[in-house]
Each structure stands twice: as C-alpha cells, then as structure tokens.
Amino acid sequence: MNRCVTAMHFDIFTLFPEAFDGPLRCSIVGRAIDRGLLSVGVHNIRDYASDRHRVCDDYPYGGGAGMVLKPEPVFVAAESVLNWSAADGEPPCPIVLMTPQGRTLTQNLVSELAESPRLALVCGHYEGVDERIREHLVTDEISIGDYVLTGGELPALIILDAVSRWIPGVLGDEDSVQEDSFANGLIEHPHYTRPVAYRDWTVPEVLRSGDHGEIARWRRQQSLLRTQQRRPDLLERISLTREDTKLLDAQT
Ligand SMILES: C[S@@+](CC[C@H](N)C(=O)[O-])C[C@H]1O[C@@H](n2cnc3c(N)ncnc32)[C@H](O)[C@@H]1O
Structure with a gap:
C-alpha cells in the first residue's frame, strides 16, 4: 500500500454546498479538520456563472430527458480556485469528476488518491456534465459503484472520507488502515x-x-x-x- 502525505486539502465543486455542512462537521472527519490534518474548500459552481440569473444547466443538444451542467461555470470555478488555466496543460492537482462512468473506487484507488496533497472533486448533477468538462478539464473520473445517484455530492464525500483515513494522525490507531478489509x-x-x-x-x-x-x-x-x-x-x-x-x- 502507498504512503500518504501528512495533510491534505480538498476542493469540491458543487451546485449544492449545503450537502457538505453536516458530514464535514462530525466524527473523525470533523476532528481531522479541527486539527488541521484536513482542509476542505466547498465551492459553489453557481458563484462562477456569469449571467444575471447564474444559470448553470441547460437542455441537452439533440433532445432527451434532463438538464446538463454547462461547461463555463465549472471551468471558471476550477481555474479560479486552482489559480490555473486549462490552456496551461497539467493542473496543480488531480481534478476528479464524480461519474458512474468512471473507474470504480476501491481501497487501492483510495490509497493512490491519498498520495496527493491536494485533490479537486467535481460533482455533476441532473443528467450529467457537458462532455467538454470530461475532455478538457478533469484528469480522472471515478464512480462509487454501478448505480446512479442524483448528484456527485455523496460520491465526493465518500472519497473524502475514505482518503482522509490515510492521513497520518486522522485515525486513533495508525495501524488500523493497514488492517482494514481490502488492505x-x-x-x-x-x-x-x-x-x-x-x-x-x-x-x-x-x-x-x-x-x-x-x-x-x-x-x-x-x-x-x-x-x-x-x-x-x-x-x-x-x-x-x-x-x-x-x-x-x-x-x-
Ligand atoms: C443522474 S447522474 C447522471 C448519470 C448519467 N446520465 C449517466 O447515465 O452516466 C448525475 C450526477 O451524479 C453523479 N453520480 C451519479 N451516480 C454516480 C456514481 N455511481 N458514482 C459517482 N458519481 C455519480 C455524477 O456526478 C453525475 O454527473
């Protein structure tokens, strides 16, 4: 298993920041944040929409059910927060799209993610995200299993929770993570x-x-x-x- 960094920062991009209020305050994750082992920026994609009504979704080209997350606010949000431009190439940290079409989360993948001191997680919603986000912004795509949820907020919390267990000092017993199932x-x-x-x-x-x-x-x-x-x-x-x-x- 891989070794983890000593502290981690997550940037989460979402249309529903309130979904993170409770989970980030309680138990082991809440304590890790209080102790400075973990820091989390929850960024409202809507704040980066440029039009008057801050519209972030639109109808799919070609028709069909559901709305699609527009590219502009997601690109602008990620580029502003990460202080980087997609035109520059490699972002300063992995940018992971939550999607049922991504590689499935496993304990091996969790320990791989835990090697990075910073992770950006992009939460889709509705029918999903404009394909250009997948093609030109994100560096990875992760699914939490073969089922479909209403949004990427729960998958992002699951990744954050699982990865934070690998940060030294987050769990009471350092060996615990090495002895857990799958390790x-x-x-x-x-x-x-x-x-x-x-x-x-x-x-x-x-x-x-x-x-x-x-x-x-x-x-x-x-x-x-x-x-x-x-x-x-x-x-x-x-x-x-x-x-x-x-x-x-x-x-x-
Ligand atoms: C209703 S889903 C979209 C599903 C998409 N239409 C498809 O069939 O692949 C809306 C959002 O929820 C998130 N999501 C849903 N299920 C997920 C899963 N199993 N793993 C990770 N993210 C998921 C993704 O961010 C996705 O963009």
Whole structure:
C-alpha cells in the first residue's frame, strides 16, 4: 500500500454546498479538520456563472430527458480556485469528476488518491456534465459503484472520507488502515467487545486467552474464511502462504 502525505486539502465543486455542512462537521472527519490534518474548500459552481440569473444547466443538444451542467461555470470555478488555466496543460492537482462512468473506487484507488496533497472533486448533477468538462478539464473520473445517484455530492464525500483515513494522525490507531478489509487483499476478521456473554452468545474463548500468537492465528483464519465465503473473487487475486492454506483446510 502507498504512503500518504501528512495533510491534505480538498476542493469540491458543487451546485449544492449545503450537502457538505453536516458530514464535514462530525466524527473523525470533523476532528481531522479541527486539527488541521484536513482542509476542505466547498465551492459553489453557481458563484462562477456569469449571467444575471447564474444559470448553470441547460437542455441537452439533440433532445432527451434532463438538464446538463454547462461547461463555463465549472471551468471558471476550477481555474479560479486552482489559480490555473486549462490552456496551461497539467493542473496543480488531480481534478476528479464524480461519474458512474468512471473507474470504480476501491481501497487501492483510495490509497493512490491519498498520495496527493491536494485533490479537486467535481460533482455533476441532473443528467450529467457537458462532455467538454470530461475532455478538457478533469484528469480522472471515478464512480462509487454501478448505480446512479442524483448528484456527485455523496460520491465526493465518500472519497473524502475514505482518503482522509490515510492521513497520518486522522485515525486513533495508525495501524488500523493497514488492517482494514481490502488492505491485504482479504476482508477483515470479526470483532467482539464487552460483555463476554450477551444473551446466550459468548465471545470466542481464544480472544480472551491473552495468547497473542493464537489470537493472530485465529484472526487470520477468520479473515481467510470470510473472504472465501463472501468474496471468493478476492481470494483468487492473492497468493496464499502454506500456513494460510493450512488454516483454511482446518476449517473446511
Ligand atoms: C443522474 S447522474 C447522471 C448519470 C448519467 N446520465 C449517466 O447515465 O452516466 C448525475 C450526477 O451524479 C453523479 N453520480 C451519479 N451516480 C454516480 C456514481 N455511481 N458514482 C459517482 N458519481 C455519480 C455524477 O456526478 C453525475 O454527473
């Protein structure tokens, strides 16, 4: 997995800045912002529209359903905020378009994005964005999955949330991100906390044994089993050690 920078800045371009108010204030992301590990500029595309009514969308050429986000306000917003011109070539940071047509977000892609100290995220809306934004402004296109949402605001928040976990100091436990599902190609083992017995269900004995070697072995075994049962496609992509194969065979 890649190493992350020490702090990150996000520039988010949206027609609905209010969508970010709550999520950026709470929990781990909110604390990361308070501590200066993460900074976020939420830019209203409408502020960069030049006409009197600040119109940002229009009917699609060729007809059809829905409205399309116009190129001018999106280009002007990104160029002003990034202090750059599309005519100059390479932008100062990756500019990522949220679109169901982009490459699908995975933990590998998240860690790749976390290498950049600054990221710009462009949120589409309505029927999508004018193709010239895709062709001449953005440097990447990311989808959060094979389904269609009303806008790119939730995908942008998902990327911001997932990437911010890679900034050192954002999570209480630095190792956590390396041990999460997908980090080593597997999904994670189960977790338990107190009480030891809840109704008739007890915490596995091994986790209470204090034997760290046994606990690590059990966790690896559970992780392998879960991946085999729920995500066999992941298991096919990694090479198992002889010990891994023994752990799996012992359970099946
Ligand atoms: C209704 S969608 C447009 C879908 C477009 N007509 C298509 O079929 O590809 C409006 C906006 O929501 C965002 N969006 C919707 N689904 C998304 C997804 N799965 N991943 C990322 N962004 C998405 C994009 O910014 C998109 O421009």
